[in-house]
Amino acid sequence: RYEQVYAFCDVLIVGGGIAGLQAALVAGASGARVTLLEQTAHWGGRAPVDGDMIEGAPADAWISATVAALSAMPNVTMRARCMAAGVYDHGYVLAEEKVADHTPGDGRPKHRLWRIRAGRIITATGAIERPLSFAGNDIPGVMLAASVRDYVVNFAVSPGDRTVVVTNNDDAYRTAIALKEAGLAVPCIV
Numbered sequence: 619r620y621e622q623v624y625a626f627c628d629v630l631i632v633g634g635g636i637a638g639l640q641a642a643l644v645a646g647a648s649g650a651r652v653t654l655l656e657q658t659a660h661w662g663g664r665a666p667v668d669g670d671m672i673e674g675a676p677a678d679a680w681i682s683a684t685v686a687a688l689s690a691m692p693n694v695t696m697r698a699r700c701m702a703a704g705v706y707d708h709g710y711v712l713a714e715e716k717v718a719d720h721t722p723g724d725g726r727p728k729h730r731l732w733r734i735r736a737g738r739i740i741t742a743t744g745a746i747e748r749p750l751s752f753a754g755n756d757i758p759g760v761m762l763a764a765s766v767r768d769y770v771v772n773f774a775v776s777p778g779d780r781t782v783v784v785t786n787n788d789d790a791y792r793t794a795i796a797l798k799e800a801g802l803a804v805p806c807i808v
Contacts (some may be wrong), residue, residue: 631653634655646688711736785808
């Protein structure tokens with residue numbers, strides 16, 4: 619079963635990472651009708667995995683407090699598992715919500731198509747890591763740095779006993795540090 623819904627808001631925020639949550643907090647506190655969309659099942663983006671600190675506290679604590687504050691605001695609507703798929707003229711946005719993909723048979727619709735009219739749209743979708751191009755970059759065992767951190771931090775899975783980190787920016791050092799903290803060898807960073 620599928621359904622479609624129409625929604626209206628003063629501010630639509632696409633992305634439930636730190637920037638999106640902060641934008642929703644400010645807009646919600648101003649009294650605006652706010653809709654916050656996050657395509658994954660959890661809030662905060664990469665900050666919890668990367669061990670970021672926000673206002674002197676671990677990212678997890680800040681995210682939990684912010685989500686609780688937003689949930690308490692009657693003018694704020696939060697939708698996880700909801701991806702904005704298109705932005706069109708006059709503040710018209712299409713979004714797809716995965717309502718019961720993760721809980722089949724519970725009587726809810728599988729997906730919901732949102733047709734949203736927004737006065738203002740804020741995109742806080744974060745960055746996508748781009749792979750380096752080199753011979754053999756598509757063979758098993760070659761992974762993006764953020765994926766390696768996800769395996770190690772979120773799932774306690776070792777991507778390998780010895781990991782060579784190849785980079786063109788300083789974000790890879792977070793990966794090397796996460797691997798070392800998990801007791802894995804990083805013989806070199808290229």
